[in-house]
Amino acid sequence: MSIEVERSPHLLCHRCEGPLVLAARISTGWINASGAAVSGTRMVPLCDHCDHDRPASLGLLAFCRQNASLTDENLDEFAALLSGWLVEIGPANIDDADLADALTAWRAESELR
Numbered sequence: 001m002s003i004e005v006e007r008s009p010h011l012l013c014h015r016c017e018g019p020l021v022l023a024a025r026i027s028t029g030w031i032n033a034s035g036a037a038v039s040g041t042r043m044v045p046l047c048d049h050c051d052h053d054r055p056a057s058l059g060l061l062a063f064c065r066q067n068a069s070l071t072d073e074n075l076d077e078f079a080a081l082l083s084g085w086l087v088e089i090g091p092a093n094i095d096d097a098d099l100a101d102a103l104t105a106w107r108a109e110s111e112l113r
């Protein structure tokens, strides 16, 4: 399984059509009953207007408002918030290695901008 975190003005909320704060793309793979490898992707949106009903969403929204980019100082805080949010919204079995990979990739990308 892998996680990709995207933060882009081009990502729109499917509920209110406003810009998303971020979106996590979670790819999973499994072997089905006939033995074939199957994979699927789930996109999990975080919207400033629509996602106020969960405590972990609020924490992550607040972080994103206060921090334009990830730095050495705020990376651990972001990782904890993101991890809590992903657990809360319920994609199965995200482990720390997946999360660490996603954060490293996302951070490298945001430094290029």
Ligand SMILES: [Zn+2]
Binding pocket: 013, 014, 015, 016, 017, 018, 047, 048, 049, 050, 051
């Ligand atoms: Zn929305």
